[in-house]
Amino acid sequence: MAHLRTHRPPLNSRAAPAEAATDVIDTSYLESLLGYNARRAALAVIEVFLEAMAPYQLRPVDFSVLSLIAHNAGITSRQLCATLGILPPNLVGMLNALEKRNLIVRQPHPRDGRAMGLHLTTAGQKLVRDAERTAAELEAEVASRLSPGEQKTLLRLLKKIYQPE
């Protein structure tokens, strides 16, 4: 199978242990893929986010849930699930934990007896206010690697990717 070489192939040929150990890894192909870069960027941002939110004991999903409740008083579990892409059974435990911490309350929905409206407690409002301020600082820090124009461009392009329209 070695008779078709035109150039000198760096790929394995015959020899025993295939003599092809590399010290420097070539990642250029993966780095050309949008999905790879988007995932790496998301993980990097989330990592910083985790640290910054540790004082509030909030994971990204908790922050998202509380922030949505803050800006949409009375939102239902189902609406939260649809907005954040969470499955209903997996939201229950989160809401129970947040309720136990006295950050949110479930109240009867005004027009649908099956549903419960979610609301922040006073403590929850304060926590969200503080956490959102921290998030803003974090945002400024992470995005400081980009110019203001680049930041706006990045958000716009990301939205174009995940919002079919």
Next chain:
Amino acid sequence: MAHLRTHRPPLNSRAAPAEAATDVIDTSYLESLLGYNARRAALAVIEVFLEAMAPYQLRPVDFSVLSLIAHNAGITSRQLCATLGILPPNLVGMLNALEKRNLIVRQPHPRDGRAMGLHLTTAGQKLVRDAERTAAELEAEVASRLSPGEQKTLLRLLKKIYQPE
């Protein structure tokens, strides 16, 4: 079991059930955060990727592993882990599965008796070739929502986010 519910007094205790049900959810705050957008974009791309790679029975991580082996013959498990951010114990099962499918082989490392060099089999080379072609088509499709200039810009900005430098 009688789950006793401490009926916490509603915040706005006077009026009926807090009358604040919204039909339209305001997500503008979350959408202003880089992490939120990066994660949503990554998930959207990965979802399409999953479908496109189904014929090859490859998850994103499998594709990354095979592609790295293809472009770095003889790469070790440890190098794969460092590059992709996978923990060694979690890579073992993936490599076993790929080896069982006759896509890769473990060969003794030429200079380090502890390590094993990873190589593609002929079948593995064909699969990677096909999968990478499919990935390219997919890339073109997803990124078609962006102009060529925007695509380059997006990749560049994402890299600036996750590559500290």
Next chain:
DNA sequence: TATTGTTATACTCTATAACTATA
């Protein structure tokens, strides 16, 4: 002593089925 690959294991995250009470 440090590192590679590995096993065992635990913990988190996500997904599916089914139940209740309301609509």
Next chain:
DNA sequence: TATAGTTATAGAGTATAACAATA
């Protein structure tokens, strides 16, 4: 009949500790 919330549970993904062989 369909939907909102919930329970129980299964599966995938990710984490730590520890061991044998080699450096």
